[in-house]
Amino acid sequence: MIEIKNLFKSFGDAQVLKGVNVSFEKGKTNLIIGKSGSGKSVLTKCIVGIHEPDSGNVFYDGKDFHQLDEDGKREIRKSIGMLFQGSALFDSKTVLENVMFPLEMFTKMTKNERLERAKFCLDRVNIIGKDDLYPAELSGGMQKRVAIARAISAEPEYLFCDEPNSGLDPQTSILIDNLIQELTDEFNITTIVITHDMNSVLEIGDNIYFLHEGENCWHGDRKSILKSDNKILNDFVYASKFFKKIRSSLQ
Amino acid sequence: MVKLVEHIGRYFVLLSMSFRRPENGRILRKRIVEEIEIIGINSLGIVALLSIFMGAVISLQTASNIDSPLIPAYTVGYAVRQSVILEFSPTIIALILAGKVGSNIASEIGTMRVTEQIDALEIMGVNSAGYLILPKVIAAVFINPFLIIISMALGVLGGWVAVVTGGFLTTSDYVYGITFDFKVFSVIYALIKTVIFAIVITSISSYQGFYTRGGALEVGASSTKAVVYSSIVILILNYIITQLLLI
Numbered sequence: 001m002i003e004i005k006n007l008f009k010s011f012g013d014a015q016v017l018k019g020v021n022v023s024f025e026k027g028k029t030n031l032i033i034g035k036s037g038s039g040k041s042v043l044t045k046c047i048v049g050i051h052e053p054d055s056g057n058v059f060y061d062g063k064d065f066h067q068l069d070e071d072g073k074r075e076i077r078k079s080i081g082m083l084f085q086g087s088a089l090f091d092s093k094t095v096l097e098n099v100m101f102p103l104e105m106f107t108k109m110t111k112n113e114r115l116e117r118a119k120f121c122l123d124r125v126n127i128i129g130k131d132d133l134y135p136a137e138l139s140g141g142m143q144k145r146v147a148i149a150r151a152i153s154a155e156p157e158y159l160f161c162d163e164p165n166s167g168l169d170p171q172t173s174i175l176i177d178n179l180i181q182e183l184t185d186e187f188n189i190t191t192i193v194i195t196h197d198m199n200s201v202l203e204i205g206d207n208i209y210f211l212h213e214g215e216n217c218w219h220g221d222r223k224s225i226l227k228s229d230n231k232i233l234n235d236f237v238y239a240s241k242f243f244k245k246i247r248s249s250l251q
Numbered sequence: 252m253v254k255l256v257e258h259i260g261r262y263f264v265l266l267s268m269s270f271r272r273p274e275n276g277r278i279l280r281k282r283i284v285e286e287i288e289i290i291g292i293n294s295l296g297i298v299a300l301l302s303i304f305m306g307a308v309i310s311l312q313t314a315s316n317i318d319s320p321l322i323p324a325y326t327v328g329y330a331v332r333q334s335v336i337l338e339f340s341p342t343i344i345a346l347i348l349a350g351k352v353g354s355n356i357a358s359e360i361g362t363m364r365v366t367e368q369i370d371a372l373e374i375m376g377v378n379s380a381g382y383l384i385l386p387k388v389i390a391a392v393f394i395n396p397f398l399i400i401i402s403m404a405l406g407v408l409g410g411w412v413a414v415v416t417g418g419f420l421t422t423s424d425y426v427y428g429i430t431f432d433f434k435v436f437s438v439i440y441a442l443i444k445t446v447i448f449a450i451v452i453t454s455i456s457s458y459q460g461f462y463t464r465g466g467a468l469e470v471g472a473s474s475t476k477a478v479v480y481s482s483i484v485i486l487i488l489n490y491i492i493t494q495l496l497l498i
Contacts, residue, residue: 048374077376088367102375105275154375 001026002047002158002190007056009039009046016042017053018214027188029181029204033195034211035236040194041085043211044162047192048080049073060158078106081151083161087143089135095122095146096131102154121149125179141172145179152183159183161193165200177203198237201225210236262458268380269388269457282386283393290352290387290453291394295401297351298344302335302402305343306409309334314419324420328410328428333437335406337497340399341441342489345448348395349481353456356387357477360460361470369461384457391449399445403438440496447492448485455481 002024009017016039024030032040045051047058049065058065060076068076089098099118103109109117122128125145135143144164151159161180165173181204184191195201201208205222210233218233225237226246238247273279313330360383363369372379407429414420456477463473 050370050373074376074378077374080374080376082371082374084367084371086367088371090368090371091362091366105278105375105377160374 003059005057008054016214020216022209024190024192026190028206029184029191031193031205031208038211039214044194079157081156081159083147083151085163085166087147091135094132099149099153121153125149140167159189159191165197265458269384271381283390286386286390287394290391298398298402299405302405303409306406307413310410310414314414324424325428328425329431331410332429336403336437336441340402341444344402345485346482349452350478353452353477353481354474356456357460357474361463361473364463387453391453392446395445395449396442444492451484452481
């Protein structure tokens with residue numbers, strides 16, 4: 001479980017996070033949604049320690065991350081898997097080498113064991129026969145799946161996905177969403193997905209936080225989001241004509 | 252001025268991060284071998300070519316400018332040896348490597364920064380500075396002295412080919428010249444400079460790449476800065492080391 005208490009972060013004069021309080025539950029797909037510039041990515045980067053918050057706390061199963069020394073932070077990071085918006089695969093390594101990298105770095109597995117685990121993860125995300133290709137030789141959807149395979153290879157306790165569907169077609173997006181949901185259930189991990197894709201919200205949102213101008217503006221799940229009377233949230237959810245029609249039919 | 256102090260401070264912080272105990276010794280050794288190939292073996296061609304032709308030109312220039320019969324013929328060999336060992340091989344080749352290797356390092360690390368690959372390393376719990384920079388510094392410190400020794404040998408050889416085929420000197424005069432009053436310390440001095448310049452090239456270029464912000468254009472700018480700043484620091488240090496060791 002990850003708990004964020006009263007998190008503030010600014011860049012120069014721009015106050016990006018204004019006292020965010022959220023809690024991500026184990027074994028659930030937790031979503032952070034909001035418009036572009038609402039502070040979702042900054043919040044995630046504060047949670048994983050890429051940014052140091054101005055004030056506030058991030059607790060990983062009770063451990064205050066930002067109070068830990070560098071070694072303590074590194075230990076927690078070893079239990080984190082992250083899927084970046086642009087995949088962030090190592091472009092000088094092949095698909096197989098990318099997935100094997102965390103295992104090679106932090107485990108005492110033999111080469112055969114590492115190979116077996118990497119192949120299992122690649123099979124799990126349905127990437128077969130692409131072991132020796134480089135990331136640049138894969139499509140966007142495949143890169144995302146390889147990045148997921150790399151993120152889960154070292155059996156993380158926490159999985160962060162930053163805009164997992166950006167740049168993907170609707171069918172591939174649903175495939176990625178379902179994969180994230182399945183992996184969360186299968187390995188009982190705490191998954192945090194940052195998105196502004198309403199399809200993903202309705203597909204996998206077990207525990208949803210809506211961020212607006214650096215503040216947590218609404219909290220609920222995929223069932224309650226369509227029935228909310230929060231005006232700011234409704235402006236976000238029902239921005240498209242398609243969702244406006246859904247609202248009319250609900251009413 | 253404040254910015255310069257800030258940069259120097261950040262540079263030394265990055266260096267201290269790079270020299271922390273590595274997470275995995277086996278991976279460090281593997282990375283060092285990879286970097287030896289990229290930094291050293293892949294630079295062998297350009298170093299060899301430059302050394303042969305520069306040695307040849309120095310010998311031709313010296314031979315064609317000696318008019319007085321009072322100056323012995325072997326002076327050409329002596330001048331080539333001194334120029335090549337003391338300055339040309341350690342300093343000029345270092346400047347060439349700052350261009351080739353430095354820009355390569357800055358663009359590699361810079362691209363990794365802007366495509367979030369460094370963030371990915373950090374989130375995995377990897378000390379990204381140690382993983383990326385330390386193997387480059389160790390590899391350059393190890394392989395550059397070999398490159399420079401090869402450069403010295405080829406420079407002297409190039410000089411011999413030029414003066415003998417041009418009919419300026421006999422082989423025995425040239426060989427006498429290159430062995431005349433030879434001091435081993437000259438080579439030691441050159442190798443000390445080589446090691447220091449290897450650290451300068453790899454660390455300054457890594458620093459420029461590591462703190463790149465933006466996109467492709469900024470990666471290019473970091474690459475250019477890496478070459479310019481490495482070259483300036485090499486020239487300044489060359490002056491200081493020469494003052495300290497030879498004067």
